[in-house]
Amino acid sequence: MHSSIKAAPDLSLLEPLVGKWHTEGQQHEGPLGPASPFVAVETYEWLDGGHFLIHRLEGRFGRQPAACVEILGKKDDGKLFAETFYNDGNTNSWTWAEVDHAIVLSGTWSKGAGQPHQIRLTLRFVEAGNTLEGKWEQSSDSDAWHTFMETRATKAQPLPNASVGA
Numbered sequence: 001m002h003s004s005i006k007a008a009p010d011l012s013l014l015e016p017l018v019g020k021w022h023t024e025g026q027q028h029e030g031p032l033g034p035a036s037p038f039v040a041v042e043t044y045e046w047l048d049g050g051h052f053l054i055h056r057l058e059g060r061f062g063r064q065p066a067a068c069v070e071i072l073g074k075k076d077d078g079k080l081f082a083e084t085f086y087n088d089g090n091t092n093s094w095t096w097a098e099v100d101h102a103i104v105l106s107g108t109w110s111k112g113a114g115q116p117h118q119i120r121l122t123l124r125f126v127e128a129g130n131t132l133e134g135k136w137e138q139s140s141d142s143d144a145w146h147t148f149m150e151t152r153a154t155k156a157q158p159l160p161n162a163s164v165g166a
Helices: 009-017
Strands: 019-027 036-046 052-061 064-074 080-086 091-099 102-109 117-126 131-139 146-155
Touching (some): 009 052
Antiparallel strands (some): 019 036, 019 146, 052 064, 091 102
16 A cells, blocks of 8 residues: 555545545445445555545445445546446446535435435544544435445554564
């Protein structure tokens, strides 16, 4: 991981994400799937130059594997974006912004032949930035929002800088 690379000035909000995270959560029964536990390891690192943050996730929803790679950054028109590529072949485009000291990603998901759902993910840093709480919500009308998953990620701390056997 390139921890020495820093974010471009207009992307500094994403800087606290850099590192390795152990994520656990629970998806609630609903239109996006059955109730199931979620576990994952996530990593975030800057592409050289600090203009794009690369996010990798490997985990499981219940017994089903879940994986994605995601790129977060800023487009030429100044809009903040995220592009996600999932292990099942699907892709998704998101916008993101800072709202009330949280990172909020917004987009749509299609599930089968049904109506696409508006999706909103709110990420909040707690416990001095070492924990990341996620609230996933869906709406079919962009008006009434329903939580369908909650996650909690703990940042892996670097090993102490000590010589072994000194």
